[in-house]
Amino acid sequence: MKIAVLPGDGIGPEIIAQAQRVLEVLRSDGLPIEMERAPLGGAAYDEFGHPYPSFTQNLCRDADAVLLGAVGGPQYDNLERALRPERGLLAIRKDLNLFANLRPAILYPELANASTLKPEVVSGLDIMIVRELTGDIYFGQPRGIAVNELGEREAYNTMRYSEGEIRRIAHVAFGIAMKRNKKLCSVDKANVLETTEFWKEIMIDVAREYPQVELSHMYVDNAAMQLVRNPKQFDVMVTGNIFGDILSDEASMLTGSIGMLPSASLDQNNKGLYEPSHGSAPDIAGKDLANPLATILSAAMMLRYTFNQEAAAQRVENAVKTVLAQGYRTADIFEAGCEKVSCSGMGDAVVAAL
Amino acid sequence: MKIAVLPGDGIGPEIIAQAQRVLEVLRSDGLPIEMERAPLGGAAYDEFGHPYPSFTQNLCRDADAVLLGAVGGPQYDNLERALRPERGLLAIRKDLNLFANLRPAILYPELANASTLKPEVVSGLDIMIVRELTGDIYFGQPRGIAVNELGEREAYNTMRYSEGEIRRIAHVAFGIAMKRNKKLCSVDKANVLETTEFWKEIMIDVAREYPQVELSHMYVDNAAMQLVRNPKQFDVMVTGNIFGDILSDEASMLTGSIGMLPSASLDQNNKGLYEPSHGSAPDIAGKDLANPLATILSAAMMLRYTFNQEAAAQRVENAVKTVLAQGYRTADIFEAGCEKVSCSGMGDAVVAAL
Ligand SMILES: CC(C)[C@H](C(=O)O)[C@@H](O)C(=O)O
Ligand SMILES: CC(C)[C@H](C(=O)O)[C@@H](O)C(=O)O
Numbered sequence: 001m002k003i004a005v006l007p008g009d010g011i012g013p014e015i016i017a018q019a020q021r022v023l024e025v026l027r028s029d030g031l032p033i034e035m036e037r038a039p040l041g042g043a044a045y046d047e048f049g050h051p052y053p054s055f056t057q058n059l060c061r062d063a064d065a066v067l068l069g070a071v072g073g074p075q076y077d078n079l080e081r082a083l084r085p086e087r088g089l090l091a092i093r094k095d096l097n098l099f100a101n102l103r104p105a106i107l108y109p110e111l112a113n114a115s116t117l118k119p120e121v122v123s124g125l126d127i128m129i130v131r132e133l134t135g136d137i138y139f140g141q142p143r144g145i146a147v148n149e150l151g152e153r154e155a156y157n158t159m160r161y162s163e164g165e166i167r168r169i170a171h172v173a174f175g176i177a178m179k180r181n182k183k184l185c186s187v188d189k190a191n192v193l194e195t196t197e198f199w200k201e202i203m204i205d206v207a208r209e210y211p212q213v214e215l216s217h218m219y220v221d222n223a224a225m226q227l228v229r230n231p232k233q234f235d236v237m238v239t240g241n242i243f244g245d246i247l248s249d250e251a252s253m254l255t256g257s258i259g260m261l262p263s264a265s266l267d268q269n270n271k272g273l274y275e276p277s278h279g280s281a282p283d284i285a286g287k288d289l290a291n292p293l294a295t296i297l298s299a300a301m302m303l304r305y306t307f308n309q310e311a312a313a314q315r316v317e318n319a320v321k322t323v324l325a326q327g328y329r330t331a332d333i334f335e336a337g338c339e340k341v342s343c344s345g346m347g348d349a350v351v352a353a354l
Numbered sequence: 355m356k357i358a359v360l361p362g363d364g365i366g367p368e369i370i371a372q373a374q375r376v377l378e379v380l381r382s383d384g385l386p387i388e389m390e391r392a393p394l395g396g397a398a399y400d401e402f403g404h405p406y407p408s409f410t411q412n413l414c415r416d417a418d419a420v421l422l423g424a425v426g427g428p429q430y431d432n433l434e435r436a437l438r439p440e441r442g443l444l445a446i447r448k449d450l451n452l453f454a455n456l457r458p459a460i461l462y463p464e465l466a467n468a469s470t471l472k473p474e475v476v477s478g479l480d481i482m483i484v485r486e487l488t489g490d491i492y493f494g495q496p497r498g499i500a501v502n503e504l505g506e507r508e509a510y511n512t513m514r515y516s517e518g519e520i521r522r523i524a525h526v527a528f529g530i531a532m533k534r535n536k537k538l539c540s541v542d543k544a545n546v547l548e549t550t551e552f553w554k555e556i557m558i559d560v561a562r563e564y565p566q567v568e569l570s571h572m573y574v575d576n577a578a579m580q581l582v583r584n585p586k587q588f589d590v591m592v593t594g595n596i597f598g599d600i601l602s603d604e605a606s607m608l609t610g611s612i613g614m615l616p617s618a619s620l621d622q623n624n625k626g627l628y629e630p631s632h633g634s635a636p637d638i639a640g641k642d643l644a645n646p647l648a649t650i651l652s653a654a655m656m657l658r659y660t661f662n663q664e665a666a667a668q669r670v671e672n673a674v675k676t677v678l679a680q681g682y683r684t685a686d687i688f689e690a691g692c693e694k695v696s697c698s699g700m701g702d703a704v705v706a707a708l
Contacts, residue, residue, distance in 0.1 A: 086545050116582060121470040137491075137513060138546055145552050154516040155552035159491060162508040189596070191440050192492055198499050198509035224578065224604040225612075228470060242543070246600055250578040258579075 001033045001307055004063035006040040006056065009076075009085060010280025011290035011343075012069025018292035018347030019067060019299045022319075025354045026303075026312055036063075040092065041071025041085030041280075051088030052095070060092060065306040066273040067299060070280035085280075094134050098265035098273050099165070100172040101131040101244065102301070105231075105251040105261065110324040111333055114256030117228075127234045127251055128180065130173040131244025133265055135165045136195075138241045159195045161240065166199050168268065170206035173238035177213045180235055185216045187223045187239035187247065199240060220247070227251055252277050259291030259332040262298035264305050272306045274298035288342040291330040293320055296350055319353035326353075355387045355661055358417035360394040360410065363430075363439060364634025365644035365697075366423025372646035372701030373421060373653045376673075379708045380657075380666055390417075394446065395425025395439030395634075405442030406449070414450060419660040420627040421653060424634035439634075448488050452619035452627050453519070454526040455487040455598065456655070459585075459605040459615065464678040465687055468610030475585065481605055482534065482590045484527040485598025487619055489519045490549075492595045513549045515594065520553050522622065524560035527592035531567045534589055539570045541577045541593035541601065550574075553594060574601070581605055606631050613645030613686040616652035618659050626660045628652035642696040645684040647674055650704055673707035680707075 005020065007013040020035060027033040038056040039047050048055060051071070060066050071085040081087070092098075107115065107125040115122045140158035148154045177184040186203045188196035200217055207215040218226065220243045226233060227247065231254050239247060252258045261277040276294030284290055297320060304313035328349045329338040341349060359374065361367040374389060381387040392410040393401050402409060405425070414420050425439040435441070446452075461469065461479040469476045494512035502508045531538040540557045542550035554571055561569040572580065574597045580587060581601065585608050593601060606612045615631040630648030638644055651674060658667035682703045683692040695703060 081551075084545070090546070116471050116475045116584075118470055118472060140510065143548050145548050148516065152516050152518060153552070154514060155549040156494065156512055156514040157547045157549045158510055158512055160508060160510040162502065162506050164506060189599075191438070192444070193511045194497050194499050195509040195511045197435075198507070221599045221603040224600045225607040228582065228604060228607040229610075230470075243600075245543075245575045246578045246597075249575040250582060250604065253579040253582040256583075 001031060001065070002063045003033060003035045003302070004060045004066045005035050005037045006066060006068045007037065007043065008040050008069040008071040008280060009042040009073045010070055010282045010285040012071070012280055014286070014288060014290050014343045015276065015292040015295040016067065016069040018343060018350070019295040021347050021351055022296050022316060022354065023299055025351055031309065031312060040068065041088045042073050042076045044088055045076065045079065045083055045085070051083060051085050052091040057095060060096060064271060065302050066092070066096070067302060068273055068275035069295065070276065070278065072280045073282045090138065092273065093265060094139060096271065096273065097134060097267045099132060099134040100169055100266040101133040102176070102264045102266070103129045103131060103248040103252065103261070103277060105129065105248070105255055107255045108257065108260060108324055111255070111257045111260065113335055114333055115254060116256055117254055122231060122254055125231055125254060127231065128176055128236045129244060129248040129251055130169065130176060130236060130238040131248055132165065132169040132240050135161050136241030159193065159242070161195055161199060163202060166202040167206060169238065170203050172266070173236060174206060174210040174213055177236045178210060182213045183216075183235040184213050185218055185223075185234055185237045187218050187220050187237055187243055189220050189243075190217070191219060196240065203238070223247055224250060227254065248277070257333050258294070259330065260293050260297070262294050262301050264298070264301045266305060270306050272302060274302045288344055289331050290343045291332050292343050292346050296320060315354065319350050322353040323349040355385060355419070356417045357387060357389045357656070358413045358420045359389050359391045360420060360422045361391065361397065362394050362423040362425045362634060363396040363427045364424055364636045364639040366425070366634055368640070368642060368644050368697045369630065369646040369649040370421065370423040372697060372704070373649040375701050375705055376650050376670060376708065377653055379705055385663065385666060394422065395442045396427050396430045398442055399430065399433065399437055399439070405437060405439050406445040411449060414446060418625060419656050420446070420450070421656060422627055422629035423649065424630065424632065426634045427636045444492065446627065447619060448493060450625065450627065451488060451621045453486060453488040454523055454620040455485040456530070456618045456620070457483045457485060457602040457606065457615070457631060459483065459602070459609055461609045462611070462614060462675075462678055465609070465611045465614065467689055468687055469608060470610055471608055476608055479585055479608060481585065481588045482530055483598060483602040483605055484523065484530060484590060484592040485602055486519065486523040486594050489515050490595030513547065513596070515549055515553060517556060520556040521560060523592065524557050526620070527590060528560060528564040528567050531590045532564060536567045537570075537589040538567050539572055539577075539588055539591045541572050541574050541591055541597055543574050543597075544571070545573060550594065557592070577601055578604060581608060602631070611687050612648070613684065614647050614651070616648050616655050618652070618655045620659060624660050626656060628656045642698055643685050644697045645686050646697050646700055650674060669708065673704050676707040677703040
């Protein structure tokens, strides 16, 4: 189990350290885990002059899985586009062909108060968003800023999906729906965009191979509404890269505690990159204040999806449930009556619960 | 004041009838209002074989303003793309050059319970979303579904903005911010899309002409989150067509009562199309159950933006506030202790309050 560990920027190193402690416990209990570190994003720019340098690339290509903290920080805002931290993230996704981004939005009962939504609307929320991650307008050509025939400056990007790209993400989504409640909602804007009309057509075609799954379709604007109106109507959602970017962030915020939400980005063979859904939080970096649970839960997803170690994954997830039940809270999820702990303090609690 | 009235489909005719009654009251009190009707969407397809036939086009081009109910219905779902009701809507927007879509998301204090968000998060909510409506990936060329060089089918659309298109919507947004709290948030995805990097650059440039307005920038995924986390941080938001489609629907649902929300779509000279933010609700069409208030409030926006009749606009808005205070509620906003009224019953109440 070769894991490339990329702490990244901001709070990345702190939260990664706690996830590594968790993996070390599992190793000492017998899992053949090997971890090696490399920089990504701003940290990689600082060390190698590039957000995804070949040192990191080689390590990640060679590994079975990648565990990432987070990238980005204000000190990199004025770098030229190609050198900015998020370019490292986009580059590693494309380089490793990580086309399937899984983003759960789960409300932990102990943290129900953190949501801005009424308890009855979100209690028990458990949505899995499957976002296509290596196609769409993120990578489509042509793109750029240029002077048009009329002598006016204009800018353009291309939303683009091939049949094969849609088919493979459809299979991932239907596969996940089969393991859950057999309900899949595909989100498109088929009334306006040919690309998503095509997306819908392929989804319907792939659905014939999964007769047990109930497939529905929803326009992206309506989905953005329905996530607010009645999010529990959803189980698994599948959509393209840009709509998935927007909807998965909206969905995760419904829980009020994005410090708890992991994510996985998988290739065809379940090699994956695992990272918390939240960002690098430069404002609290280095202060031992960050919530490491999303990163620890990302490690659990890694055990499940890449290494097929369901028991170990559940062991980690149960340890997280235990520390919540014990009342330990980092600052982002703190409420009166609980015990406030630091990032490393939360790591201590999880290791103890393991 | 020549108004083209387009009832459209579904509940369109019912809600338009009530808005017309309101305008008739104003006419009898002296406003020189003339109204003529034409079909749009499915109704136009039924009558003329096209969702935006030349009969309707001529009337609308000739009018000073257009009042629209809503378009769409399941009986039109299997029509070929070019004939579907929403094509009529896209066509009229483009034909009349209605590039500035104004979508308020206002929470009426009497309806605070309707929101799925906690009262303290949404009470007093009053956001104005300015959405560019005739450019972006909605209209960008090239677009289509085709076989690529590798012999595989693929589909594509083009996100595209010229400098002029961005400048003119920026001026509308800054103008509105000047009349409100002088805070404008421009939403982009400048970290990934050149089109929105260009958008941001032009926004910053136009901002120099409005030194009193505080301009901020937010990525679209973060905006989708922040609308859930703390919507009251926003006053005026400006964004492109597709992001605006998604975010304005999300924002309107924060209020829990989209039956209350009007919209305006304006050209360079404040000619405008006015319509409720909600859809054609085919399930309750013809039952005299729909909420006509969003359409009535759309007529108020028409008085304000196209006809510069601020007093008349406020008179209509105050009548709506009065009927809410009196406890009249259509089914969509009904709660115990209030008086449930039909669509026409609500129209009666507003006319009485006027
Ligand atoms: C940082 C950015 C490029 C990235 C994206 O848009 O994919 C982020 O928002 C995400 O969702 O992982
Ligand atoms: C019906 C559809 C074409 C339209 C749009 O996407 O603009 C609608 O969602 C809207 O927001 O008015």
